Amino acid sequence: MMSKLSLGGKASSGKISSWVQPSFTDFFGGSSLNSFSSTKLLPRESQSKVQSSSSSDIGGKKQRKRKGEAQTSKLDRDVFSSRPGSQENQDEPWVDVHAPQTQAELAVHKKKVEEVESWLKVHLDLKSTNKGGAVLLLTGPSGCGKTATVRILTKDVCCHIQEWSNPTTAEYKTDDSFRDNFDPSSRFNSFHSSSQTAAFQEFLLRANKYNRLQMSGDDRAQERKIILVELFPDFVSLKDFPNQFYRQPGCLHDILSLSGDTSSRLLFPKNVQEELSIHHISFNPVAPTSMLKVLSRIATIEANKSAGRISVPDKAGLEQLCSGSSGDIRSAINSLQFSSFTDFSLEKSLWSCKKGKSSKPAAKSSTRAKGRGRASKSTDVLEDSPSIGGKDASLFLFRALGKILYCKRESYEAGDVPKLPAHLSEHQRDKLLVDPELVIERSHMSGEFFNLYLHQNYVDFFSDMEDLARASEYLSDADFLTAEWTSRSTMLEYGSSVTTRGLIHSNTARAQAAQQSSVGFKPLHKPHWLHISKTYRENYLTAQSLFISFCLTPVSLVTELVPYMAKLSNPMRNQALGDKDPGLLDHDSDPDETGKQSTEAGTRTTVPGDTTSTLPALPNSQEPGGDLPASQPQPTTAGALLDDEDLLIEEYDSD
Numbered sequence: 001m002m003s004k005l006s007l008g009g010k011a012s013s014g015k016i017s018s019w020v021q022p023s024f025t026d027f028f029g030g031s032s033l034n035s036f037s038s039t040k041l042l043p044r045e046s047q048s049k050v051q052s053s054s055s056s057d058i059g060g061k062k063q064r065k066r067k068g069e070a071q072t073s074k075l076d077r078d079v080f081s082s083r084p085g086s087q088e089n090q091d092e093p094w095v096d097v098h099a100p101q102t103q104a105e106l107a108v109h110k111k112k113v114e115e116v117e118s119w120l121k122v123h124l125d126l127k128s129t130n131k132g133g134a135v136l137l138l139t140g141p142s143g144c145g146k147t148a149t150v151r152i153l154t155k156d157v158c159c160h161i162q163e164w165s166n167p168t169t170a171e172y173k174t175d176d177s178f179r180d181n182f183d184p185s186s187r188f189n190s191f192h193s194s195s196q197t198a199a200f201q202e203f204l205l206r207a208n209k210y211n212r213l214q215m216s217g218d219d220r221a222q223e224r225k226i227i228l229v230e231l232f233p234d235f236v237s238l239k240d241f242p243n244q245f246y247r248q249p250g251c252l253h254d255i256l257s258l259s260g261d262t263s264s265r266l267l268f269p270k271n272v273q274e275e276l277s278i279h280h281i282s283f284n285p286v287a288p289t290s291m292l293k294v295l296s297r298i299a300t301i302e303a304n305k306s307a308g309r310i311s312v313p314d315k316a317g318l319e320q321l322c323s324g325s326s327g328d329i330r331s332a333i334n335s336l337q338f339s340s341f342t343d344f345s346l347e348k349s350l351w352s353c354k355k356g357k358s359s360k361p362a363a364k365s366s367t368r369a370k371g372r373g374r375a376s377k378s379t380d381v382l383e384d385s386p387s388i389g390g391k392d393a394s395l396f397l398f399r400a401l402g403k404i405l406y407c408k409r410e411s412y413e414a415g416d417v418p419k420l421p422a423h424l425s426e427h428q429r430d431k432l433l434v435d436p437e438l439v440i441e442r443s444h445m446s447g448e449f450f451n452l453y454l455h456q457n458y459v460d461f462f463s464d465m466e467d468l469a470r471a472s473e474y475l476s477d478a479d480f481l482t483a484e485w486t487s488r489s490t491m492l493e494y495g496s497s498v499t500t501r502g503l504i505h506s507n508t509a510r511a512q513a514a515q516q517s518s519v520g521f522k523p524l525h526k527p528h529w530l531h532i533s534k535t536y537r538e539n540y541l542t543a544q545s546l547f548i549s550f551c552l553t554p555v556s557l558v559t560e561l562v563p564y565m566a567k568l569s570n571p572m573r574n575q576a577l578g579d580k581d582p583g584l585l586d587h588d589s590d591p592d593e594t595g596k597q598s599t600e601a602g603t604r605t606t607v608p609g610d611t612t613s614t615l616p617a618l619p620n621s622q623e624p625g626g627d628l629p630a631s632q633p634q635p636t637t638a639g640a641l642l643d644d645e646d647l648l649i650e651e652y653d654s655d
């Protein structure tokens with residue numbers, strides 16, 4: 001996310017600084033009325049229309065942002081608001097109840113807090129001649145405490161916060177601006193974006209121009225305010241920021257400049273940052289140790305408070321929550337709360353029952369039984385992470401590959417061993433601890449693309465030639481399954497099952513748990529095919545643009561015409577290339593399809609060696625514009641790519 005803090009020049013402020021609706025307002029049926037912690041000013045349109053949007057988000061922050069019905073009786077609540085943590089708010093989201101109150105409580109690195117603090121000190125200095133317009137850009141993943149830090153720090157200096165919350169697109173459907181802005185000829189529904197832009201602009205202008213209404217008890221002595229603009233929490237929640245600005249960042253820059261404010265990489269390119277003197281502080285995900293501390297504290301408090309009504313997770317459970325939350329403290333606290341309620345615990349156990357169908361429970365017991373090794377720990381996390389609120393259980397690519405290539409097994413318990421007929425005894429294997437299909441699913445890449453990685457790396461994991469030959473047969477079978485475009489979409493999953501299970505089964509050296517010696521560290525490599533395919537595509541496109549009038553098929557173009565031209569005009573040079581066989585490029589493929597790595601990947605074999613120069617360089621006499629930059633292997637680019645290609649992996653097998 002990026003948060004933009006803008007310092008308004010003048011403002012009112014006051015003790016009544018607790019208007020922000022807590023998380024889960026809708027989820028908990030509005031029982032969270034008394035934990036407002038700061039003022040949030042929405043643009044007028046969104047104030048009246050956000051209601052419809054608020055029920056869709058269960059995640060903490062969004063609820064807090066979309067005020068919904070809470071907006072209507074904000075004042076009443078504010079007057080009666082009490083400090084979060086009181087007896088009544090049992091159903092309050094813990095993320096609000098246990099919001100940090102002091103700097104020391106923040107689970108954010110001290111240095112970052114200090115950095116923000118010193119920026120604020122300079123720019124909130126009432127005596128300073130710099131009267132407003134200063135912008136602090138806070139970036140970092142969602143839930144790493146950016147907003148919490150700002151709130152704590154500004155609380156100390158009694159500063160008034162006005163927060164932008166992006167109205168949802170649906171709100172504009174009834175907006176008057178529909179008629180004004182709708183352009184039937186536009187593909188981009190300009191009426192949405194224009195309204196968003198207008199709303200944001202209006203918010204900034206209002207926030208800059210007008211003071212907050214004075215409430216009884218307000219302290220007029222405070223003259224500073226902060227405009228907090230939550231930009232994109234992450235790419236999943238782009239809706240938090242007017243989409244229009246992604247299409248036309250210049251539009252945002254104009255508005256920010258106009259409104260006296262100033263303005264990250266996409267929305268705030270370096271030059272804009274420099275021009276508008278934006279100070280940028282980048283936050284890291286919350287460190288596991290800090291996270292664990294916070295979770296333990298909350299778990300202890302809540303366990304005491306509930307007097308046995310809820311069961312908070314033990315230390316191992318908390319650790320798991322930490323690792324499952326990827327440094328997002330909001331998500332971790334929410335997960336803690338959900339998992340502490342018995343209903344959810346029940347559900348969790350049901351989940352594990354469901355999972356029991358796969359081989360995973362075996363994996364769990366085995367990894368746990370094996371002790372506290374790093375790899376076994378991470379395997380644990382992997383197996384358990386889909387628990388409540390857990391973040392994406394996706395596997396890092398190298399880990400997913402490791403799971404297939406190291407193919408861990410466990411011995412059957414006596415009496416449980418499946419008996420194969422005598423003639424099939426060579427296929428007898430111990431129980432597999434991985435579920436190949438699940439691994440592919442969690443790798444979040446297409447099966448074919450995953451196959452491609454396996455194809456590039458499997459050889460190192462085999463010690464027997466016959467095994468290797470069998471494995472390569474399985475790879476070919478998988479290719480064959482997906483060769484027909486008419487059935488490809490149906491056969492893709494079967495193809496990747498054949499590859500993964502084929503590789504695992506072929507590796508007889510790893511057939512029995514007892515024989516599974518450590519393979520040791522093996523670096524994994526990116527498929528060379530990617531590089532070849534890229535070069536081929538580039539070469540083809542260039543050749544096509546040069547010889548478009550020949551009306552040749554792509555294959556003829558790059559394997560016949562271009563080499564022929566090269567031979568014709570520069571025999572000397574061509575001799576040097578003589579032993580490079582253009583046939584190394586995949587003749588049978590349609591170059592248009594080679595671009596679609598995910599669909600074609602599995603049908604390729606790794607091309608050995610450097611074939612980047614398989615397309616002979618065209619002599620200068622053949623080039624209308626001089627060199628053929630795109631068609632030639634670029635040493636620097638190739639170098640960069642190759643540098644990148646060595647994926648160093650941590651040792652997966654820690655035995």
Ligand SMILES: Nc1ncnc2c1ncn2[C@@H]1O[C@H](COP(=O)(O)OP(=O)(O)OP(=O)(O)O)[C@@H](O)[C@H]1O
Nearest residue numbers: 001099105106107142143144145146147148233330
């Ligand atoms: N010790 C703590 N440190 C930081 N935040 C905490 C702590 N304990 C609880 N919290 C809560 O965790 C949440 C952190 O979310 P916050 O809004 O600060 O993150 P953010 O980085 O601004 O995220 P986003 O990018 O989604 O806006 C807050 O609701 C905060 O109250």
